[in-house]
Amino acid sequence: MTLYAELRVARAAFSLDLALSVKPGEVVALLGPNGAGKTTALRALAGLLPIDDGRIRLGDDTWDEPPRVFRPADRRPIGVVFQDYLLFNHLTAIENVAFGLRARGVDKHIARADALRWLETVGLADHARSRPRALSGGQAQRVALVRALATHPEVLLLDEPLAALDASTTLHVRAELGQHLNRYEGRTLLVTHDPLDAMVLADRLIIVEHGKVVQEGTPTEIARRPRTDYVAQLVGLNLYRGSASGTTVTLPGGGLVTIANPTSGGVHIAFSPSAISLYAERPTGSPRNTWPVEVAGIEQHAHTVRVRLTPTADSAAPPNLLADVTTAAVADLHLLPARHLWATLKATEIQTYPT
Structure with missing residues (x-):
């Protein structure tokens, strides 16, 4: 029963x-x-x-x-x-x-x-x-x-x-x-x-x-x-909703994310904070998702450091982006609030599914 x-x-x-x-x-x-x-x-x-x-x-x-x-x-x-x-x-x-x-x-x-x-x-x-x-x-x-x-x-x-x-x-x-x-x-x-x-x-x-x-x-x-x-916070993922056309997802507010497989219509996109890589200068040969960002906050998270990022004025980065980095990376990148960096994300790291 x-x-x-x-x-x-x-x-x-x-x-x-x-x-x-x-x-x-x-x-x-x-x-x-x-x-x-x-x-x-x-x-x-x-x-x-x-x-x-x-x-x-x-x-x-x-x-x-x-x-x-x-x-x-x-x-x-x-x-x-x-x-x-x-x-x-x-x-x-x-x-x-x-x-x-x-x-x-x-x-x-x-x-x-x-x-x-x-x-x-x-x-x-x-x-x-x-x-x-x-x-x-x-x-x-x-x-x-x-x-x-x-x-x-x-x-x-x-x-x-x-x-x-x-x-x-x-x-x-x-x-x-x-x-x-x-x-x-x-x-x-x-x-x-x-x-x-x-x-x-x-x-x-x-x-x-x-x-x-x-x-x-x-x-x-x-x-x-x-x-x-x-739910995204519970499982530790970045989550966004947007509109897909081919391999480009447009987010509310103007952010753009490139995905691996073409699709269309309303979609969720999700990816791990550990999939985000941070650089002091724009990397050469970078993935299709490469955005200028600004550090909004830094906090200890389990065995890593979680960095909260916001788009710069000229950036198509997603809002409230989370990245996980090592303690060594904090020192190497001189991470401080308002620090300008470059964030990259491989399209193959992104989960895409209908809204």
């Missing part, structure tokens, strides 16, 4: 209008900036927020369809892992995991035995009698996960499950979470603003901005062909 949802929720300053589906065994990530509507969507699926219009159903079983049907959270076959885990501080780890089973009428001894087996699967059997305050962030996340899975939910909802972890813990816990999700046969919806979590853990991404879906696809499809500035 597939989880289908058409979610429409209206608030004074915000409206959510999105559709999604999650198949058995599939992990779908709902990715977007703060305020995009991700948490609103999760709360609606969890039964914590009635929708104003639309429908939520699992197969033929309807959970929410205004105004006739609304099934509250405790009557939906779901498991939820919240950003702050929301473990019961007065209960031990084993009691936290057993809580959902006990709430469903399972005998106390059976529930505790089952909870211990779940803790064993995440390597926490030795911490069964520890209370949440005695657990590390990674351990608390694992307890919250198996508490959600112990009731064998049809749908698992993960709300920023790694956001509360420190950087040194996140890498290990992300890999561990991925292993558990690979074994889970139900439907998983991961809500996150972290593109790495989405790319690593999800089979499919749904990008949400301002309450609406702006792009959907596999992580590879999203990374190669972003369709909004937000």
